[in-house]
Amino acid sequence: MRVTVTVNGEERIADDVWEGESLLYVLRERLGLPGAKNACEQGECGSCTVYLDGVPVCACLVAAGQAESRTVVTVEGLASDEGLHPVQQAFVECGAVQCGFCTPGLIVQTHALLAASEGVPSDLEIREALAGNLCRCTGYEKILDAVRQAAGRADG
Amino acid sequence: MREFEYVRAGEVGQAVAMVTADPETSYLAGGTTQLDLMKDGVLAPDRLVDITRLPLGGVTRDGDVLRVGALASMEELAADPTVAERLPFLREALLMGASPQLRNMATIGGNLLQRTRCRYFRDPAVSACNKRRRGTGCAAVQEVARMHAILGASEHCIALHPSDMAVALVALDAVVHLLGAGGSRSVPIREFYLLPGDTPDVENVLRHGELITAVEVPLLPPGARSTYLKVRDRASYEFALTSAAVALRIDGGVIGEARVAMGGVGTVPWRATTTEQMLEGSPPSPEVFAAAAELAITDPYVVPGTAFKVELAKRTVARALRTAATQGGPR
Ligand SMILES: Cc1cc2nc3c(=O)[nH]c(=O)nc-3n(C[C@H](O)[C@H](O)[C@H](O)COP(=O)(O)OP(=O)(O)OC[C@H]3O[C@@H](n4cnc5c(N)ncnc54)[C@H](O)[C@@H]3O)c2cc1C
Ligand code: SF4
Ligand code: FES
Ligand code: FES
Numbered sequence: 001m002r003v004t005v006t007v008n009g010e011e012r013i014a015d016d017v018w019e020g021e022s023l024l025y026v027l028r029e030r031l032g033l034p035g036a037k038n039a040c041e042q043g044e045c046g047s048c049t050v051y052l053d054g055v056p057v058c059a060c061l062v063a064a065g066q067a068e069s070r071t072v073v074t075v076e077g078l079a080s081d082e083g084l085h086p087v088q089q090a091f092v093e094c095g096a097v098q099c100g101f102c103t104p105g106l107i108v109q110t111h112a113l114l115a116a117s118e119g120v121p122s123d124l125e126i127r128e129a130l131a132g133n134l135c136r137c138t139g140y141e142k143i144l145d146a147v148r149q150a151a152g153r154a155d156g
Numbered sequence: 157m158r159e160f161e162y163v164r165a166g167e168v169g170q171a172v173a174m175v176t177a178d179p180e181t182s183y184l185a186g187g188t189t190q191l192d193l194m195k196d197g198v199l200a201p202d203r204l205v206d207i208t209r210l211p212l213g214g215v216t217r218d219g220d221v222l223r224v225g226a227l228a229s230m231e232e233l234a235a236d237p238t239v240a241e242r243l244p245f246l247r248e249a250l251l252m253g254a255s256p257q258l259r260n261m262a263t264i265g266g267n268l269l270q271r272t273r274c275r276y277f278r279d280p281a282v283s284a285c286n287k288r289r290r291g292t293g294c295a296a297v298q299e300v301a302r303m304h305a306i307l308g309a310s311e312h313c314i315a316l317h318p319s320d321m322a323v324a325l326v327a328l329d330a331v332v333h334l335l336g337a338g339g340s341r342s343v344p345i346r347e348f349y350l351l352p353g354d355t356p357d358v359e360n361v362l363r364h365g366e367l368i369t370a371v372e373v374p375l376l377p378p379g380a381r382s383t384y385l386k387v388r389d390r391a392s393y394e395f396a397l398t399s400a401a402v403a404l405r406i407d408g409g410v411i412g413e414a415r416v417a418m419g420g421v422g423t424v425p426w427r428a429t430t431t432e433q434m435l436e437g438s439p440p441s442p443e444v445f446a447a448a449a450e451l452a453i454t455d456p457y458v459v460p461g462t463a464f465k466v467e468l469a470k471r472t473v474a475r476a477l478r479t480a481a482t483q484g485g486p487r
Contacts, residue, residue, distance in 0.1 A: 001162070019162040019204075022191075042192050043258055055231070055260040061187050062261070065162040066206055109257065131393040132255020 005067045007031060008077030014064075023067045024048045024059035027074060035075035035104045046133035049105035050074045056112045058132075075104035078111060087111050087150045096146035098137035106133045110147050120151050157194050161203040168212070168335065168367070171205050176337040176365025183207050183367065185227065186261040188254070189270045197280045198271075198288065212265075212369055215239075220375045226265030226368040230321065231256065233264060242375040245382035245401055245484070249324040252386045255393055265368035268322055268332065268348070269360070272315035273303055273395055286313050287356040297459055303395060306456040306465050308423035313356030314459065317349065317424050324384055324401040326425040327417035330373045336366040345371075349424035356423075377413075380405050381484040385476040387420070387468065396420035398469045400476035404440065404484075411435045411444075416477075418452060421469045428452040431473065440481040442474075449474035 003014045003026060014030040022041070027033045027050070037047035041060045048059040051073035059072075078085040084092070087110050097103050113121060113129040121129070126147050135143060148155055162184075165171035175181045180202035184190050193199040213227040215236045222238055233239060234250040254262060276282045276295035284293035296304055296314050304314040322345070330345045349360050362368075376382060382403035388394040399419035405412045414435035416428040430451040438444045449470045456466050 019160055020157040020194075042195060043188055046255065046257060049257055056257050057261045058188075058257045061191050061258075063162060063184065063187055063191060063204070063206070065164060066184075066187065066208060068164070112256075128251075128392060129256055132257050 001065060003064050003068055005069070006071045007033065008073055017064045019063070019065065021064040022060050023050070023052070023062035023064055023072070026064050026067070027059060027072070033074050033076050036108075037101050037104055039101060044134070045102070045105075046109060047102050047105040049108045049133065051108065051112070056109055073108075075107050078107065085111065087114065087146075090146040090150035091143075094142050094146035094149055096138060096142040102133060102135040102137075106130060106135070106143060109133050110150060113147070114151055117151070120153050121147075126151075157197070158200045160194075160201055162206065163203060164206045165210055168210050168369075171207050171210060172335055172337055172365055172367050174203075174205050175367075178203065179364055181205060185263040185266040186229070188258050188262045189266060193271060193278070196278055198278055207367070208263075217375075222373045222375060224264050224371045224373060226370055227263050230254070230259040230262045230264070230267060234259070238375070242378070243324075243328070243373065243382075245384040245403060245480075246321070246324040246328070246373070248384040249320040249386075249399075249401060252384065252392075253320040264321070264371055267319055268325075268368065268371070269362070270319055273318050274315040275303075277315060286354075287315055287352075290355060290357050301459050301461040303397070304459070304462050305421060305423045306458050306462050306469075307418075307421050307426050307453065308351045309457040310352070310354075312354045313352040313423065314457065314462070315352070315356065315423060316420060317359075317422065318395050318419075319425065320384070320386060320396060320399060320419055322349075322425040323399055323417045323419035325371065325373065326427050327401040327403060327415040328373055328376070330371050332368060333370040333372065334362065334366045335369045336363055340369070342372075346427060352423050376403050377405055379485075380413075381480045383476050383480040383484040385472055385479065387472050398465055398472040400469075400473045402473070402476040402480045402484075404435070404477070404480050406440050406481065409439055411438055411440055416452070416473060418469060418473065421453070421465055428473065430454070435477070440477075442478055445477035445481070446474045449477065
């Protein structure tokens, strides 16, 4: 089947898509966007997190056909010509990246958290917002530092 | 994953007709159960009918009833202002489930129909599972069990119904609206789920092809106190070991109305009716709560790995009652 999706502001077409492919597979293998990562493929780790119609989802559990005519933003869509997005910059500066596998999902989910927060999120709010993003390397401390910094917290 | 056909339904009647006509066709909503189990090879339909573009979303209030479209997401329902004001423990139950990403995807209809997390059910390499295939036995009873049920269970099946939301909805006497090829009907949620008996593959009264269109939830009376307590192996993003959804109306130092339901213990979301009866008319004291919680578990079916749940469930109910009475008030 053919799937047409707006990805990072551009209309993209994928042909010969098999029904069992996920949105994640289409993004990575057919549209050349390997940012979102494929780890568990079952909704458990969050490394495939992308925006679908403005809300973060696990792209591994979205059937390709379900994305038809919808709008996707991946981690590749967050940086601009001027450089990295402040969330990305904070992850770099705080040393929140080790192997990097969880990083794109965490960046998208953190981006969503900060966009939705009215004030500056507390540690508890950050932990809950990122509960579905598993990291096997960092022990999360540097990730929390990065989120606090991106949120503009004095202790960040 | 086996090959299958994908169809995007454009209209409700068409979707119902397509699924009804073919036993190997299933609905697809948020996909967080359906696609997950297809990847594991537990489910292998010939065709999926994607219902996510049907006009079955939205949350609307009509007097003292909230009407929740089957396609509303868990996040959407949790964010609804009426839920925050008049059903705070339903909001808690929703937000304690899964992760934000999954809650954005998962629909209310799909949540009610999510399948058990029994690891033998989810592993087709295990042959003994009466829920996957009737008459094959139950690996969980023979081998290691932990995240399993102690009420409504038997040697045929000890699988839990894992939904948190459904526990609160059972406490609230929500009503599930269904549409089938022959017309629509409404089923009280306590009659919706079926005890496994010796047919654990049959989980509810839904006929093949029947579509959940909406769930109606009666609001708690203004001033009611409620809480959802979820006890789990880690602080977040984990299924319940035990849980309790509790709502109390306290008038003049006496419990006028008590609604108590439990998760993590039953093959279906479990209403603790004898606990409720003891509470009603009694003063809201820790002693009364402890005594009422003792009644919450009667005739459990335990295996070595689940025996701890008997005491844990009672303590969960007692603590939830104390919390509701002291902190669960109008906010
Ligand atoms: C990693 C992980 C953690 C989770 N943690 C929790 C948790 O802590 N607490 C909790 O409660 N849940 C949890 N869940 C389960 C999650 O809430 C359910 O998977 C979700 O609610 C199912 O909704 P869906 O829209 O994705 O359903 P789908 O997967 O699309 O469908 C589920 C089933 O219902 C059928 N169906 C769907 N909609 C309808 C309808 N309207 N009418 C008739 N049939 C329909 C489908 O055919 C399918 O059989 C977790 C899931 C995952 C993957
Ligand atoms: S508890 Fe039920 S689902 Fe689990 S193995 Fe036994 S029969 Fe299957
Ligand atoms: S790859 Fe999607 S959640 Fe793990
Ligand atoms: S940096 Fe390796 S998984 Fe997070």
